[in-house]
Amino acid sequence: MKPLIIAIDGPSGAGKSTLGRRLARELNLLYVDTGAMYRAAALAVVAANVNATDADEVARVAARAEIELAGDPDSLRVMLEGRDVSAEIRTEQITRLSSVISAIPAVRRDLVRRQREMGARGRGVVLDGRDIGTVVFPAADVKFFLTAVPEERAKRRFEEDHTRAPDLTFQDTLADINTRDERDSTRADSPLAIAEDAVVIDTTELSVEQVFARMLDTIRERQEDF
Numbered sequence: 001m002k003p004l005i006i007a008i009d010g011p012s013g014a015g016k017s018t019l020g021r022r023l024a025r026e027l028n029l030l031y032v033d034t035g036a037m038y039r040a041a042a043l044a045v046v047a048a049n050v051n052a053t054d055a056d057e058v059a060r061v062a063a064r065a066e067i068e069l070a071g072d073p074d075s076l077r078v079m080l081e082g083r084d085v086s087a088e089i090r091t092e093q094i095t096r097l098s099s100v101i102s103a104i105p106a107v108r109r110d111l112v113r114r115q116r117e118m119g120a121r122g123r124g125v126v127l128d129g130r131d132i133g134t135v136v137f138p139a140a141d142v143k144f145f146l147t148a149v150p151e152e153r154a155k156r157r158f159e160e161d162h163t164r165a166p167d168l169t170f171q172d173t174l175a176d177i178n179t180r181d182e183r184d185s186t187r188a189d190s191p192l193a194i195a196e197d198a199v200v201i202d203t204t205e206l207s208v209e210q211v212f213a214r215m216l217d218t219i220r221e222r223q224e225d226f
């Protein structure tokens with residue numbers, strides 16, 4: 001049987017990874033956090049002491065980086081060169097740098113190729129990112145685009161982050177989200193965009209449970225085996 005591909009795209013803080021993990025667990029599919037791959041590549045760039053403005057060098061480092069997603073959806077570990085970097089890739093520096101290097105076409109080509117390979121494995125896969133339904137898997141079986149107003153997304157991010165970074169203010173988080181959205185949506189190569197055939201869900205006023213139920217209904221309407 002051909003693997004089932006579920007694409008989840010949207011801006012940061014829209015709930016993609018929370019919902020992606022839950023769907024993968026519920027449907028017994030692999031979960032691929034593609035943002036974590038760009039983050040791991042950014043960490044490799046820092047470790048190699050390469051200037052982020054040197055696109056060729058950045059692409060070379062990213063192409064050589066051994067990135068692995070290990071474990072099940074709830075305890076997904078991100079490995080770089082065999083080392084668990086799950087926590088290190090969530091710092092403010094790496095968050096910003098991952099958005100910067102993800103605009104480099106050669107970096108994207110390499111990571112997209114790896115994502116396609118991951119999607120071809122097993123029974124199926126849930127991928128979350130910015131370009132899954134538009135570029136990585138344009139023929140995905142089900143495509144979702146999750147969004148929410150920036151203030152709500154910043155609120156969720158702030159609640160997650162401020163225990164780890166007590167000096168962070170809500171205004172910092174909102175400004176960061178706006179800058180990142182702007183960069184991710186306006187880059188020339190594979191900008192964040194809504195696929196024509198995506199199911200768009202605005203999660204601003206919805207609970208995780210409500211979004212989950214809506215997504216699961218959509219998948220089951222289309223895929224009777226699941």
Ligand code: DC
Binds near residue numbers: 036038103
């Ligand atoms: O989803 P995230 O915040 O972990 O992603 C980190 C950055 O990587 C984000 O700013 C944009 C980029 N990204 C991308 O360009 N394409 C993807 N498929 C996933 C993430």
